[in-house]
Amino acid sequence: MSTQQEQPPETDDTSTETVESSTDAGPAPQDRRMEEKADRRARRERTADEIDAGTETVHLKVFRYDPEVAEKQEPRFDDFHVPFEKGMTVLDALIYARDEFDPSLTFRHSCRQAVCGSDAFFVNGRQRLGCQTQISDLDGPVRVEPLPHQDVVKDLVVDMGHFYEQMHAVEPYFQEEEDLPDGDLEEQFQTRENREKVKMSTRCIWCGACMSSCNIAAGDNEYLGPAAINKAYRFAMDDREGEELKEHRLRILEQEHGVWRCQTQFSCTEVCPKDIPLTEHIQELKREAVKKNLKFW
Numbered sequence: 624m625s626t627q628q629e630q631p632p633e634t635d636d637t638s639t640e641t642v643e644s645s646t647d648a649g650p651a652p653q654d655r656r657m658e659e660k661a662d663r664r665a666r667r668e669r670t671a672d673e674i675d676a677g678t679e680t681v682h683l684k685v686f687r688y689d690p691e692v693a694e695k696q697e698p699r700f701d702d703f704h705v706p707f708e709k710g711m712t713v714l715d716a717l718i719y720a721r722d723e724f725d726p727s728l729t730f731r732h733s734c735r736q737a738v739c740g741s742d743a744f745f746v747n748g749r750q751r752l753g754c755q756t757q758i759s760d761l762d763g764p765v766r767v768e769p770l771p772h773q774d775v776v777k778d779l780v781v782d783m784g785h786f787y788e789q790m791h792a793v794e795p796y797f798q799e800e801e802d803l804p805d806g807d808l809e810e811q812f813q814t815r816e817n818r819e820k821v822k823m824s825t826r827c828i829w830c831g832a833c834m835s836s837c838n839i840a841a842g843d844n845e846y847l848g849p850a851a852i853n854k855a856y857r858f859a860m861d862d863r864e865g866e867e868l869k870e871h872r873l874r875i876l877e878q879e880h881g882v883w884r885c886q887t888q889f890s891c892t893e894v895c896p897k898d899i900p901l902t903e904h905i906q907e908l909k910r911e912a913v914k915k916n917l918k919f920w
């Protein structure tokens with residue numbers, strides 16, 4: 624039995640064309656048929672390309688670990704094959720894998736535009752924001768792991784508690800000098816030059832990528848770390864706080880686990896998704912600490 628459908632005889636079309644052509648100054652029927660055939664072929668080829676693009680997949684290898692489920696307590700990698708789309712980020716691919724294949728796949732994300740800092744992962748051996756990393760920029764298979772040097776809570780979620788403690792240790796907020804006379808608490812203006820100086824340091828989104836990349840932080844749990852030191856820089860270099868407070872901030876930074884632990888390896892600067900010159904800021908604070916302690920007799 625044939626599954627082919629019987630086609631209407633072409634002669635009807637031809638006769639219609641013949642009638643039309645007799646009153647129409649357009650292309651001859653044969654030429655028009657050739658054009659239509661070419662159009663159909665082009666359409667077929669376009670569709671084939673689109674189908675090909677739609678079936679291209681991204682191979683993700685995702686770290687999995689769940690201490691609360693007996694059979695998932697042994698860390699492993701799961702493979703996901705996600706349909707690729709132009710402009711797809713690592714976060715997009717993870718969301719697809721979670722929504723379509725495994726709803727238990729766990730990771731943090733929120734803004735999807737490199738603002739909240741919640742989706743820093745270790746992607747193909749480097750700390751990156753999932754929402755800022757294009758799949759097309761990566762070699763496959765794309766390996767996604769939680770940030771190194773942090774305790775894993777589940778899958779790609781790490782415990783950020785220690786990172787936040789280090790950030791708070793540098794008192795990341797404006798303070799007032801104790802003996803400010805009445806009236807001095809009015810709006811404090813900042814010069815353009817001073818704003819320019821601290822501008823980059825204000826861009827931190829608390830993602831933890833720098834801390835995770837730092838060998839020193841990995842070996843010294845008390846080291847303040849690049850993000851916290853950068854946060855201290857943001858306030859120590861701001862002219863709106865007085866000299867007394869600057870000295871107070873430098874005292875926090877020159878402690879045993881402060882700026883002097885940095886060995887200028889630049890790993891933090893390389894991975895920071897906001898391009899903050901972290902190592903430069905740390906070096907500048909070292910110079911400030913030396914200046915503060917210089918005495919001339």
Ligand code: SF4
Binds near residue numbers: 832897898
């Ligand atoms: S300094 Fe950069 S890498 Fe470090 S927490 Fe801030 S944004 Fe993230």
Ligand code: FES
Binds near residue numbers: 733736742752
């Ligand atoms: S989801 Fe907010 S920084 Fe990526």
